[in-house]
Amino acid sequence: MKFTFYLNIQDISLLHGLGIKFVLVPGTHVQIDKLLAERGKKPNYGGRYRITDSDSLDAAMEAAGRIRLTIEAKLSPGPPMLDLRRHGVNGRWHEISDNVASGNFLGAKRRGVVGGIDYGFTGEVKKIDVQRIKERLDRDSIVVVSNMGYSSTGEVLNCNTYEVATACALAIEADKLICIVDGQIYDEYGRVNRFMSIEEADMLIRTRAKQSETAANYVKVVGEEDISYALSFPIKEEKEQVWNGRDFVGDYAASFRNGVGFNNGNGLSGEQGFAIGGEERLSRSNGYLSELAAAAYVCHGGVHRVHIIDGTVGGSLLLELFTRDGVGTLIARDMYEGTRTSREEDFSGIRKIIGPLEESGVLVRRTDKELLEALKSFIVVERDGTIIACAALFPFFEDKSGEVAAIAVSEECRGQGQGDKLLGKTTVN
Numbered sequence: 001m002k003f004t005f006y007l008n009i010q011d012i013s014l015l016h017g018l019g020i021k022f023v024l025v026p027g028t029h030v031q032i033d034k035l036l037a038e039r040g041k042k043p044n045y046g047g048r049y050r051i052t053d054s055d056s057l058d059a060a061m062e063a064a065g066r067i068r069l070t071i072e073a074k075l076s077p078g079p080p081m082l083d084l085r086r087h088g089v090n091g092r093w094h095e096i097s098d099n100v101a102s103g104n105f106l107g108a109k110r111r112g113v114v115g116g117i118d119y120g121f122t123g124e125v126k127k128i129d130v131q132r133i134k135e136r137l138d139r140d141s142i143v144v145v146s147n148m149g150y151s152s153t154g155e156v157l158n159c160n161t162y163e164v165a166t167a168c169a170l171a172i173e174a175d176k177l178i179c180i181v182d183g184q185i186y187d188e189y190g191r192v193n194r195f196m197s198i199e200e201a202d203m204l205i206r207t208r209a210k211q212s213e214t215a216a217n218y219v220k221v222v223g224e225e226d227i228s229y230a231l232s233f234p235i236k237e238e239k240e241q242v243w244n245g246r247d248f249v250g251d252y253a254a255s256f257r258n259g260v261g262f263n264n265g266n267g268l269s270g271e272q273g274f275a276i277g278g279e280e281r282l283s284r285s286n287g288y289l290s291e292l293a294a295a296a297y298v299c300h301g302g303v304h305r306v307h308i309i310d311g312t313v314g315g316s317l318l319l320e321l322f323t324r325d326g327v328g329t330l331i332a333r334d335m336y337e338g339t340r341t342s343r344e345e346d347f348s349g350i351r352k353i354i355g356p357l358e359e360s361g362v363l364v365r366r367t368d369k370e371l372l373e374a375l376k377s378f379i380v381v382e383r384d385g386t387i388i389a390c391a392a393l394f395p396f397f398e399d400k401s402g403e404v405a406a407i408a409v410s411e412e413c414r415g416q417g418q419g420d421k422l423l424g425k426t427t428v429n
Contacts, residue, residue, distance in 0.1 A: 026064075049160060174303055181311065205293050381421065391406060
């Protein structure tokens with residue numbers, strides 16, 4: 001049986017050689033369904049969870065084993081650069097192969113009978129062995145956490161991959177969660193949505209909650225009230241506006257505790273875990289709304305950034321992590337992109353954007369002195385430390401009006417709605 005990986009494992013090997021620590025949670029549902037089909041069996045789902053009978057358990061164990069062995073085999077040659085020096089270590093060159101660690105890192109319990117459905121050998125995540133995972137990461141290993149969990153009575157249980165991944169991310173306090181899918185997240189205009197703050201992701205999930213059981217459960221857990229936005233920047237106030245991601249994520253804090261589970265044992269909407277699956281995932285009727293809900297959920301738990309990447313795109317992992325705009329969708333609780341009042345150090349960035357438009361006669365030419373004097377009237381969009389758009393508002397308070405001027409967007413960021421965003425911010429209070 002051939003296993004397809006939506007990601008170049010050699011890219012992971014390369015990044016690991018540069019000092020990035022990885023915990024891999026490979027999905028198995030496609031392989032399980034293929035194995036069942038080869039054996040004349042049909043997969044059964046109850047909502048988002050697989051109903052794991054004895055045939056499905058055999059297929060799940062075989063799929064998990066094969067995937068683990070395939071990952072180990074593909075990582076054995078080591079990174080593509082044979083003379084890569086291990087990051088931060090002098091005098092030692094990268095070994096020929098990457099060290100891969102796997103084991104019984106996942107504790108689980110039977111899901112049991114829920115809503116009149118007996119889920120058989122389907123498990124719910126109860127424990128992540130954080131200490132042993134971190135020990136292996138510290139020993140320079142790539143850790144593979146299977147979705148096959150082990151119960152306190154010695155049973156092997158088939159757990160939902162997304163539930164395992166979100167539990168892992170929260171338990172080990174990961175900096176990033178990277179979700180590899182087979183498509184893109186688009187906005188209402190059909191454009192790839194490159195970035196969403198946790199507030200924007202939260203509002204989109206709430207707007208479309210009826211399209212996804214996972215999204216609806218997210219809303220119930222995080223809270224019915226809208227997360228308030230503090231993203232308006234009145235021009236008449238000259239004080240600097242600072243965006244600290246932690247200030248805008250509301251009072252809810254997602255968590256996973258060993259022996260207790262998600263949300264202090266209350267689960268998500270009365271259930272234990274954050275599963276994504278079943279017919280909802282197979283049909284992709286809601287796009288990737290479920291994955292977006294999972295991303296927002298772990299951001300509420302302290303994971304700073306979640307990347308949802310189309311793994312069918314060649315080199316997508318490297319492109320996402322090492323280019324400014326990436327190729328997937330980034331959901332962030334920290335400052336990646338934001339709109340704020342300009343500062344003196346933004347002068348060169350603003351000049352770079354408006355300069356070509358002044359040269360072509362589209363904008364009125366300003367001397368450096370005039371631009372410096374007008375900086376306090378500018379709003380800028382900053383993305384990952386770079387100014388990508390600007391606009392100025394010169395208010396006439398007596399007339400209760402103002403002049404909007406110098407609207408400009410960097411060439412590579414045009415067509416992404418940045419101009420509309422700036423117009424929405426240029427208001428006088």
